[in-house]
Amino acid sequence: MNNFQSVEALFKPFEMGNLKLSNRIVMAPMTRNFSPNGVPGEDVAVYYRRRAENGVGLILTEGTFINHPDVASEVPAWQEDVPHLYGEEALNGWSKVVNGVHEVGGKIFSQIWHMGARGNVNDYSKQEISELVEAFEQAAVNAKKVGFDGIEIMAAHGFLIDQFFWEKTNSRNDEYGGDMVNRTRFASEVIAACRRAVGPEFPIVLRISQWKYDAYTAKLVETPEQLKHFLTPLVDAGVDIFHASIRRFWEPAFEGSDLNLSGWIKKLTGKPTITVGSVGLDADFLDFFDNGENANGKATQIGALVERLEREEFDLIAVGRALLADPDWVNKIRDGRTEELLPFTREALNTLY
Template sequence: MTNTKTAQSLFRPFSLGNLSLSNRTVMAPMTRQKSPNGVPGADVAAYYRRRAENGVGLIVTEGTVINHADSSNQKDVPHIYGEEALNGWAKVVSEVHEAGGKIVPQIWHMGARGHVNEYSVEEIAQIVQEFAKAAAEAQRLGFDGIELHGAHGYLIDQFFWEKTNQRTDRYGGDFIGRTTFAAEVVKACREAVGPDFTIILRISQWKGTDYSAKLVANAEELKQFLEPLVNAGVDIFHCSTRRFWEPEFEGSELNFAGWVKQLTGKPTITVGSIGLDGDVSTFFTTGSGSGNASLDGLIPKLENQEFDLVAIGRALLADPAWVSKIRDGKHEELIPFTPQAVQTLY
């Protein structure tokens, strides 16, 4: 197991513009469906506060859906619109800040129920504005930034991926044209919140329906894909993979976050089975848990500045004190990720 001295690089401060974090750990966004009719309650505030009290550098909330007919097909996923939901998030922000933490909402649209080809240009413009409204509300509520969910086959990613975007207008075409929607969302959010409010964009090659999917085949394509997103105003890229240790392209040991940082110069967040001995597919395909695993493969990459921040998902879902236990060398006290542990410690 990783010793305390080895893990020290996880606990260096990080600053970018107005965002200052006490360490490099990030709570990854994880959908829980615990907000009845879209309204986060006191239990949600307590859930996030527990992680802040235990030293998480930055909390990214579960996905919060925008005000659009297709944005959600799950009634207990939280909204980021409407007075009741927004009041609930204000309490979450207050609790996290009181505990010394930083928090951003992940702003989400689950995707077109039919096909992105069916959206009119006018409806796309409306969706873009709803993202911007959500960003403005997040800023008003006191969040420390926002994350836009552009990964895993949800709406922004449906525009990115050639299998779900066959549009022939400016929102389609090659992989650069398919970034147009995302770039418009980022730009609209930037205009809504101003230059100093952090915008994170989560991206992935893989999809919930296809783990082997690729948006781009090589580093040159990735560079071209990322350029419109950087120009639109992304501050940090959250680079989702199933296994952080896997190289993204042949001929280099860099993972997805490593490549994105190298090509853009922007800070990146890495994620994917950190602290666990099994990847996310085992949970979704078999319902099984994972044991705790060493961070020895992660720390050298962080020390080499291949990426800047480290997002922890299921390990932190199972154990609210995961970060403080790693910091304090209490590895024997780590709670393994099991469905039973998650139900107990939410």
């Protein structure tokens, strides 16, 4: 990759309704634990603004907690520094983050998150499910109130909504469990409530995955046909964009096709999709954590990514660790300055800049 033309597809504008992005590059949501007592401070505002002013088309924030406690006997200390999307002080902090991103021409969505039941969702009462739906709805309202350009509902990686999706963690025998469509009911209620609260023009992204943090080979669905049944109620509830989390963007979702999960979702629903998975790195994130590797900020696989984007297999590209390590990653890719890319290291996890 040594010329502008080779990455031109990454820098075409994207439009969906009132959402207008300058390019196809999205900053992936990455939990950083830099918001003491749930309140994002000035350093968080600088962190996001820096990525926006250096060319990121759309920022997805780290997961922000809704106003509902986890179902766990003890709350880990690290959760104290995960940002909230409720409470006056936290919302004022997010307002400053949003204003800073907007001042430099960027767009930013809030990812709203509940970690879940730490294993299964079978003990949730219908009353508590109703309260959870209301908490997601209020988070969506808060996001719009402080000026976010949209929201992403976290429904991946074995967290709360995904625990309802997956048959191994959902053995309920009521309308929230059983077959695949019933297991989407909670998510559909969350999405529909958020949609009613924010109106038809406010974008809603849903992040989903096959894998879980403690089960990397897990499958929600085994075939495209199952995937279609899974997606239909979510589309009907009001999802605008699907964000399909996979380890490596080039891995096919099903045998017999080289489409990844984002590609299949777009094919089956017609909805815009975001792909993600070790973009711009020479090691995927699980190898990094499992083996203690550093992942260099090389332009690895960028050519293959661009080819898939040109074929319109997906619409947007989420970049995670490469942008953590190098706020100027987008500009360097655009200008062909790949030799200047900064490597991602473990130290980058503990640095906010």
